[in-house]
Amino acid sequence: MTPAPLVLPAEADAQQWLELRRDAALTIAREAAAELKSVRPTDAMAVLRRWDDAELALHGLSGMASLLASVHPVEAVRTAAEDAEAAADKLDTELSQDPELYAVFAGLRTDGLDPLAARFLEKILTDFRRAGVDQSEEVRAELTALEERLTELDQEFSRITRDDVRSIKVTADRLAGLPQDWLEAHPVGADGLVTVTTDYPDTLPVFTYCHDAEVRRELRLAFLNRGYPAADKVLHELFDARQRRAELVGYPDWASFDAAVKMIGSGPAIPEFVDKIAAAAVDPAQRDLAILLKRYREDNPEATEVQWSDSAYYGEIIRKEQYDVDAQVVRTYFDFTKVRGGLLEVTGRLFGLRYDAVDVPTWHEDVASYDVVRLEDGASLGRIHLDLHPREGKYKHAAQFDLAPGVNGKSVAEGVLVCNFPRGLMEHDDVVTLFHEFGHLVHHILGGQQDWSRFSGVATEWDFVEAPSQMLEEWAWDADILASFATNAAGEPIPAALVAKMRDGEEFGKGYTVRIQCFYGALSYAFHQERPADLTERLRELQGQYAPFPYLDGTHFYANFGHLGGYSSAYYTYQWSLVIAKDLFSAFKHDDMFNAEIAGRYRDNILAPGGSKPAAELVSDFLGRPFSFDAYAEWLAR
Structure with missing residues (x-):
């Protein structure tokens, strides 16, 4: 049946x-x-x-x-x-056990x-x-208790990061610079003030466009302090429990236990990799920070460094003034409904798929559902659900969730894309995020045609899972592809010249963006390895060592850094995967992004096998060689 x-x-x-x-x-x-x-x-x-x-x-x-x-x-x-x-x-x-x-x-x-x-x-x-099956009965009992507690702690941390939505209230005149549609969606309340929450559709536009530096700072403080102080106690216990869990089965620390089944192979290799990436990013970061600081000092003559709360705003100014990219013009081409349709059209063409809308019960009226059909033979591969707008009580970030694994003859692959995008116009960064997360979703479906549940979907080593999604982001940057769905209110497609400027503008700041990622990776490792008594002080030290922007006094970012839950000590994964993603994309032709032979080979060698082979073999099967650092280094140095 x-x-x-x-x-x-x-x-x-x-x-x-x-x-x-x-x-x-x-x-x-x-x-x-x-x-x-x-x-x-x-x-x-x-x-x-x-x-x-x-x-x-x-x-x-x-x-x-x-x-x-x-x-x-x-x-x-x-x-x-x-x-x-x-x-x-x-x-x-x-x-x-x-x-x-x-x-x-x-x-x-x-x-x-x-x-x-x-x-x-x-x-x-x-x-x-x-x-720990080969341990004594007493050790197994302790392991059982630890696993139960770890599940509870992980869920509690997830609840804290999900439910702690904060807000600030400001007078409408202090929101000058925000897009008109954003202002219309945030009317003045009965108290004469506008409420701005720490949810992404509110924060990202404010950080990027709001002229009032104090509003940006006030919202950044609220944003960075989500989860504090409630998360502190939970995280301390979580780190201690993970350490004990690793020691009981013979590992020196949690990072070593966790890394043993990943591509990186060992715990000590994590800081080595983070420092390698950080070193490679020094020159590009310093180059762009000098440009950023020079412009910043035009408005803040006494400044010696750019504040984190001002970084996005001044990055946007530089893109507008030096790269002729006005993000508020760019966003007029990215209507949510058109972008969603374009995403399905692009990925369908790339991977040989069709998405048939289905009217089925879900958990919320916002959810759109589609059956995924393979064009080659009309075979039904699974079902996807897109839950893309924010609401109370919902996960606050962007991620793909499994609804059901795909196993031949037993279970149909079903995946869910959970995001928090605005209902009207989107930032181009939102479009890139949508393509990224959809990469996980299509991986789940295409890899969900397995004989064993263990290998179904995104079942590869955890430090590889981001690579296919990071590579798919490239299709959200191609001018011809964007022109197929990115049109303004008059129906005019986004000009290729504007996309080229956007690409040049996006390149600005990548060095210091990588340094921020190194800070996150170092933090996730150090918190597990050292289990510092004062998490805030250790965060301050690591930010000073790796990040391009100074610590903002009175903030506790780690308390809402949800990746300390699922990724634990392995946030390095994002840069490790990006190294591979850049190498994977090197096989594609920039003037032929839908090349059937290359796309089909990628689909069949990277996505469709699920976890049936080690990730390094999947990459080698596609590239015809082991993966290399060269493409990433070349990208970073440009």
């Missing part, structure tokens, strides 16, 4: 529906484990197939619950989803297994060992 996409419930039935699916998934996993232990089959393939049922149930439950906890408008459903995710994690820990179950897999004969099944078995055995 061919599986069908999930049928999501009406809002009134969502909590019960979720709890029923939770119970069913847990039962499937428990029964599979019990059967393997009681029957003790020796047919390796049969054992793996049965265990795949358990993994599919647990991972499917965890992904769906994580999504609903982040997007559902009803708080009780979000809480129930968090409980379901915790239940899945708890059972996963219990099974992975079961010595009797481990013995079933450790005793299997591998001769006769095909390479993919053998890879699956290797992954299973690694999971067991990393979970």
